[in-house]
Amino acid sequence: MKIGLTKNDYPIRRNILDKVSGCEYVFLRNNNNLFHSLSTVKNLIFRKKSNIEGKYYFYQKPTIDVLHLYNDINYSSQKWVVSFETLVPRFLETRNDHQKTEPQHIKNSKTADGLKQIAKKNCLGIVSISQASANIQLELLKHYPEFKDQIEAKLTVIHPPQEIIPRDSSNIYNNIETFNLIFVGTQFHLKGGVEMVDVLRKLKSKYNFKLKIISSFKTDNYVTKVSEKEAQETKELLKKEDWITLFENIPNEKVLELIKESHFGLLPTWSDTYGFSVLEMQAAGVPVITTDIRALPEINNENCGWLINIPQNRLKQALYYTDEQKEELKKAIKSQLENIIEDIFANPEQLKEKSKNSVERIKKNHDPDIFSEKLKSIYSKA
Structure with missing residues (x-):
């Protein structure tokens, strides 16, 4: 055919x-x-x-x-x-x-x-x-x-x-000294990157972790409306952080290698039709923190990851049309993300179970x- x-x-x-x-x-x-x-x-x-x-x-x-x-x-x-x-x-x-x-x-x-x-x-x-x-x-x-x-x-x-991505997870969650976090999103601002970094900066003095960011810092003209100049300024500031490593325009094979080195992923996104990076992380046994809009609660849950509940309409679209809505959105993402990450650092034993459940979810549903x-x-x- x-x-x-x-x-x-x-x-x-x-x-x-x-x-x-x-x-x-x-x-x-x-x-x-x-x-x-x-x-x-x-x-x-x-x-x-x-x-x-x-x-x-x-x-x-x-x-x-x-x-x-x-x-x-x-x-x-x-x-x-x-x-x-x-x-x-x-x-x-x-x-x-x-x-x-x-x-x-x-x-x-x-x-x-x-x-x-x-x-x-x-x-x-x-x-x-x-x-x-x-x-x-x-x-x-x-x-x-x-x-x-x-x-x-x-x-x-x-x-x-989604194919399963082989990774030896038997020891990766044992006796973690430095947590490896990963964020994958072409549009850094749209995918909640700014809120994520704000939260992690706040926690940096208390916990030992590193963050890998894979993004081309593309802008969007319908949600955050960040200019190209602002996006580039954000990128340059992030380059100065010794706990952050930036990757731009790398092949998918390299993305998957970086995912396999990570303990958990982050996608605190304002807007997303699906969340394909979540599937790849789960397929490698890397649990993910996401918001609960559109398809994300269909592919992520508290059994295999973590959900941030944000203001949304009845069709599961985040509310961001007014300045007030945007501020509420940022506040919800940052407060819940901080609580979730602190809980992970305080109780890392949950990572191994969520890792296993992530892989099982992919096998069953994809x-x-x-x-x-x-x-x-x-x-x-x-």
Whole structure:
């Protein structure tokens, strides 16, 4: 069976590419997409750009059996599947609705047309990578009852696959003299890095630990709104700390080696659609401290890690729209993170049990073979 893909970025590689044995994966050209071609012509002739995000129409039908998209919609007759991390269609008219204090949506024809494509028979399934995202999708469907039943019948939750990462944990948690902590997050500020460092600075005089930070310090323009200048200033200040080691743009193999050297991980994030670094840490037997938003409480809990409870709306989205909300968020993260870390340092024996439970959780809920079979059963409808 030939599976068509439109991109070769991280989400595609993490959730789709080479995940079903026996399938051949084909990368399709952008100029085979009608929306891309029309946008190019419009830009050349009229010097105007079109928003084609999330839309595909292959007018030269590719020689594939199934087109598998990520966050995008197919408007052609080609049989297709879509995996998503928040909802589909992911348009400007839909993608921020769930972030409001009270989630809301304004019904519109563009979204209705996108949902119409999903409801058609040639859409074989829509795969949510978490129950939190499935709930956001169901919230959108409430506004379009004409498509609700057809789409809900195609909706399934399949958590991403994760291989176990071998590590000899037999002695790593015995008689710890220096705790090794690790933080992995491209967007340092968005992922709660500033709050984490503030807490650790406060504890540095009392405990012996070192922190590895893996980040490119990318900025975001929708949550923290930190400028590139501010992000670089933060990075330079961190370089001066003798207990912090910074890593930028290193290969995944190196990331995994650093994870395996760690006693526990930190991801006190403000916003996250999933938390793939949490899976990698757990797969190596490294328990993680995370916030409790979106998919994180589905993949982390007090049995295998630690959860920071932060203010959020009913769709598990953190509240950060006003200055007051941001201050409450920071306060919640810092106070709970400090308590959790102090408890770990005072009672390190809990690390060994949570390490073992982390690996067991990955084996049970992210088995690559089970993931493959579930995806294969959707493809088989073609």
